[in-house]
Amino acid sequence: MDTSRSPLEATGFSRKLAATIIIVYMIVTLIPITWMVATSFKSVDSAISYPPEVFFEPSLEGYVNLFTNRSRQPKDYLDSLPPPDTWYEELVRSREMVITGPSKFLPRYSNSLIIGFGATFFSVFLGSLAAYALSRFKVPLKDDLLFFILSTRMFPPIAVAVPIFIMYRKLGLGDTHVGMIILYTVVNLSLSVWLLKGFMDEIPREYEEAAMIDGYSRMQAFFKVVLPQATTGIAATAIFCMIFSWNEYAFAVLLTQFNAQTAPPFIPTIIGEGGLDWPAIGAGTTLFLIPVMIFTVVLRKHLLRGITFGAVRK
Amino acid sequence: MAEIEIKNLHKSFGDFVAVKNSNLIIENKEFFVLLGPSGCGKTTTLRMIAGLELPTSGNIYLDKQDVGYLRASKRDIAFVFQLFALYPHMNVRNNLAFPLKMQKLSRSEVDAKVLEAAKLLRIDHLLKSKVSSLAGGDRQRVALGRALVRRPKAFLMDEPLGTLDAEFRELMCLELRKLHDDIDATTVYVTHDQQEAMSMADRIAVMNEGVVLQADSPKVIYNKPKTKFVANFIGSPGMNFIPINEKISPSQSSIKLLDSSLNIPEQKEGTDSNENFLGVRPENLKLVSENGVKGNVFGVEYLGSRKILTIETQLGNIKIRVDSDTQVNINEQIQFDTLNNNQIIFDGSNDKALQSEFMS
Numbered sequence A: 001m002d003t004s005r006s007p008l009e010a011t012g013f014s015r016k017l018a019a020t021i022i023i024v025y026m027i028v029t030l031i032p033i034t035w036m037v038a039t040s041f042k043s044v045d046s047a048i049s050y051p052p053e054v055f056f057e058p059s060l061e062g063y064v065n066l067f068t069n070r071s072r073q074p075k076d077y078l079d080s081l082p083p084p085d086t087w088y089e090e091l092v093r094s095r096e097m098v099i100t101g102p103s104k105f106l107p108r109y110s111n112s113l114i115i116g117f118g119a120t121f122f123s124v125f126l127g128s129l130a131a132y133a134l135s136r137f138k139v140p141l142k143d144d145l146l147f148f149i150l151s152t153r154m155f156p157p158i159a160v161a162v163p164i165f166i167m168y169r170k171l172g173l174g175d176t177h178v179g180m181i182i183l184y185t186v187v188n189l190s191l192s193v194w195l196l197k198g199f200m201d202e203i204p205r206e207y208e209e210a211a212m213i214d215g216y217s218r219m220q221a222f223f224k225v226v227l228p229q230a231t232t233g234i235a236a237t238a239i240f241c242m243i244f245s246w247n248e249y250a251f252a253v254l255l256t257q258f259n260a261q262t263a264p265p266f267i268p269t270i271i272g273e274g275g276l277d278w279p280a281i282g283a284g285t286t287l288f289l290i291p292v293m294i295f296t297v298v299l300r301k302h303l304l305r306g307i308t309f310g311a312v313r314k
Numbered sequence B: 001m002a003e004i005e006i007k008n009l010h011k012s013f014g015d016f017v018a019v020k021n022s023n024l025i026i027e028n029k030e031f032f033v034l035l036g037p038s039g040c041g042k043t044t045t046l047r048m049i050a051g052l053e054l055p056t057s058g059n060i061y062l063d064k065q066d067v068g069y070l071r072a073s074k075r076d077i078a079f080v081f082q083l084f085a086l087y088p089h090m091n092v093r094n095n096l097a098f099p100l101k102m103q104k105l106s107r108s109e110v111d112a113k114v115l116e117a118a119k120l121l122r123i124d125h126l127l128k129s130k131v132s133s134l135a136g137g138d139r140q141r142v143a144l145g146r147a148l149v150r151r152p153k154a155f156l157m158d159e160p161l162g163t164l165d166a167e168f169r170e171l172m173c174l175e176l177r178k179l180h181d182d183i184d185a186t187t188v189y190v191t192h193d194q195q196e197a198m199s200m201a202d203r204i205a206v207m208n209e210g211v212v213l214q215a216d217s218p219k220v221i222y223n224k225p226k227t228k229f230v231a232n233f234i235g236s237p238g239m240n241f242i243p244i245n246e247k248i249s250p251s252q253s254s255i256k257l258l259d260s261s262l263n264i265p266e267q268k269e270g271t272d273s274n275e276n277f278l279g280v281r282p283e284n285l286k287l288v289s290e291n292g293v294k295g296n297v298f299g300v301e302y303l304g305s306r307k308i309l310t311i312e313t314q315l316g317n318i319k320i321r322v323d324s325d326t327q328v329n330i331n332e333q334i335q336f337d338t339l340n341n342n343q344i345i346f347d348g349s350n351d352k353a354l355q356s357e358f359m360s
Helices: A012-040 A061-067 A075-080 A087-094 A105-136 A142-151 A157-171 A177-202 A206-213 A218-229 A231-247 A250-255 A263-269 A278-298 A300-307 B042-050 B092-103 B107-120 B136-148 B166-182 B194-200 B218-223 B228-233
Strands: A068-072 A097-102 B004-013 B016-026 B031-035 B057-062 B077-080 B154-158 B187-191 B203-208 B211-216 B240-244 B254-257 B260-263 B276-280 B285-288 B293-302 B306-313 B316-323 B333-338 B344-346
Touching: A012 A061, A012 A278, A061 A068, A061 A087, A061 A105, A061 A278, A068 A087, A087 A097, A105 A142, A105 A177, A105 A218, A105 A231, A105 A263, A105 A278, A142 A177, A157 A177, A157 A250, A177 A231, A177 A250, A206 A218, A206 B077, A218 A231, A231 A278, A231 A300, A250 A263, A263 A278, A278 A300, B004 B042, B016 B042, B016 B211, B031 B042, B031 B194, B042 B077, B042 B154, B042 B187, B077 B136, B092 B107, B092 B136, B107 B136, B136 B154, B136 B166, B166 B194, B187 B194, B194 B218, B203 B218, B203 B228, B211 B218, B211 B228, B228 B240, B228 B276, B228 B344, B240 B254, B240 B316, B285 B316, B293 B316, B306 B333
Parallel strands: B031 B187, B031 B203, B077 B154, B154 B187
Antiparallel strands: A068 A097, B004 B016, B004 B057, B203 B211, B240 B276, B254 B260, B276 B344, B285 B333, B293 B306, B293 B333, B306 B316
């Protein structure tokens, strides 16, 4: 009998099975993303050709269209113009169009960044304070409070869209950055309080007690001693909050239009000539993926611990 | 440094009373140990002195100043936790400097004090290490260093050696006591380990069920315990209690035990109860060849320098300490007698020791 291996270690068969499942899952999830990225580098014609083109000549048309507004002009007018100074102007000219100005993509994208990171910051900040209080203090009706916080996530947030819409109009919060940050923060808070409470419970009280005896106030002890030890939980919570606020579509459609519109409701409305401009939509979606991807990769080492939180004692 | 006085200190958590109207005076420069089984209120008492719990009623005086309801950070006291509570996200130097950062000292002053404390504890070569890379004993030293770096009025320690292995614990006992003497500290030390308590303390307070039963020097606690609990808790094995079925009267100096009579120290108090106990330590009994109490050997524990015999007698099981080379077999019939005249009579109605020639 082979005794060199621990009986707890996986056997050859189960390793192969696990690898197969992971590869299949990877293909299933990556194909749409690959197709989307590929589409962003296609020309408009190639994007809608049938049968679909797997191999194609790459073009930056989608990205140019994403960032610009264009208008079609008669050939003699185009000929009367001075020659184009930039490669993207040349690309647009070749389609018999001129650039009339920047599109709304950049402002929408920066709205997404402001609202996404803002809401994530406040969800985690307020969530960690609440989680700490619920973890350490005798709060009257603590269990009921915790259940109430959880219950706010028992229905889809959009179920309360109508009252929120009316409320926001009365308060003048509609189509404002502040309004969207408040909304996403509130939706995320229940997750962040529950998740962070688990982490706070695991940090022994002795740490803040030691700091308090050494002359620090409870608030100082919280920031200097407790929070640094909760970084794992904070990172995991931040990723979840960020993904929600970044991707949220329904409220963004409902509550924002001009000033504070985020990227998700904007991207699908990019219309080219005679229909949707698929390469531009692909380009917008690809660029939209990048911040969350970076954010997740940066905090990735905390994520696995975050998902299995509470399962293993530190 | 400081004198700590506890007056009628009381603490309850809901229905559970952790500390019952306790009184203690811990003198300046004293190494004072609170000893008792788990749940006896010793840690709660310590935490109230530190300011981590507020008393339900009663007062705590630190240098005659009432601090019972003051914030922990305002008391100028240091606390060493059982699990050390070293901050894992800081290195050793920052852990040591952490208490000083609140004191508005200059950088060089902080560095000097950190180095001084580190040298005292012989951890100056570890200042740049991460806390997680330290061995148990070094962690303990860092925890002590963090406590003494700002020279507080008093040190409070909650079973600081509890997580160390046995060999190291003995070494740390010596070091702690030496450290205490070197820096003229006032130390309150909580433990459930009587050996730690006996080896370090100037005075020990034995607690049980929230009550301070006795606060005396280790020698007095051991030889002249004031209650049955203290007599049993201190010493391993604890004191033998032999039931005596007679009323004790003042100035009595012998009792009836089975058929014979036994001389005891002249009593200064009597009892109302007919059921009392004779307390005698295992080392104050000896094996004899005649005229002793008869019994069968029930168990023999060999402990290197000595043997503990458990003898089955008509008076119940009794433990005797004998030299380790004494030859006895299980079930052997033997006789034993008292070695000297320092038995204690405990009043069966309240488990308190009676005053006698010996006790006073």
